[in-house]
Amino acid sequence: MKYGESSFDIIYLIFAIVTGLIILAKRKDSLGRLMGCAALILGCGDAFHLVPRVLNYFVDADFTFWLGFGKLVTSITMTVFYVLMYRIWLSAYKEPAHKTFAICFYAFAICRIALCLMPGNNWFTNDSPLLWGILRNIPFIVVGCMIVIIYFKKRSEIKEFKLIWLFVTLSFAFYIPVTVGASFIPILGALMLPKTVCYMLLLVSFYNKAKE
Numbered sequence: 001m002k003y004g005e006s007s008f009d010i011i012y013l014i015f016a017i018v019t020g021l022i023i024l025a026k027r028k029d030s031l032g033r034l035m036g037c038a039a040l041i042l043g044c045g046d047a048f049h050l051v052p053r054v055l056n057y058f059v060d061a062d063f064t065f066w067l068g069f070g071k072l073v074t075s076i077t078m079t080v081f082y083v084l085m086y087r088i089w090l091s092a093y094k095e096p097a098h099k100t101f102a103i104c105f106y107a108f109a110i111c112r113i114a115l116c117l118m119p120g121n122n123w124f125t126n127d128s129p130l131l132w133g134i135l136r137n138i139p140f141i142v143v144g145c146m147i148v149i150i151y152f153k154k155r156s157e158i159k160e161f162k163l164i165w166l167f168v169t170l171s172f173a174f175y176i177p178v179t180v181g182a183s184f185i186p187i188l189g190a191l192m193l194p195k196t197v198c199y200m201l202l203l204v205s206f207y208n209k210a211k212e
Contacts, residue, residue: 041080
């Protein structure tokens with residue numbers, strides 16, 4: 001189990017970071033920069049959590065602090081990733097920002113980050129209470145739903161982005177059971193694998209767009 005999971009985590013991190021660098025190299029316009037930065041933030045942010053997780057399997061040391069700290073960093077960078085997803089949508093579809101939508105979107109994103117920074121999360125003991133896990137994910141789910149809606153509405157206009165709404169929907173469908181139930185039913189943690197695959201497919205969409 002540890003070898004399979006560790007190998008997958010390393011492959012994912014390399015894939016995300018390399019994809020981001022390739023996109024930045026291929027496209028120098030604002031859309032290319034947004035897509036490349038989104039991929040890098042996704043990969044680098046997840047590295048704070050996944051690298052200690054991999055090391056924890058093979059190194060005889062206490063990684064409790066680093067695992068918790070990594071989850072905090074990942075929670076914040078994942079929120080930033082979705083903010084960039086919104087900016088990518090505006091740039092790709094040449095859409096003016098709808099004021100009410102934008103205010104709500106950024107408000108929920110800020111709320112998510114603020115909740116992640118609350119001491120009640122007990123990040124550094126890697127023992128976050130279920131209540132805080134639910135609280136900080138409520139605005140995150142709203143942010144995800146808003147992204148799904150806007151990409152779904154425009155799904156037929158850019159072929160490379162036509163399935164992004166589905167990848168995001170599935171990623172949350174796999175993520176929510178882990179957040180709510182993994183502490184009671186550890187096997188639910190396996191759902192993080194298909195969730196990660198959804199993000200890899202999303203990055204493939206960015207890469208395909210960067211090639212045009």
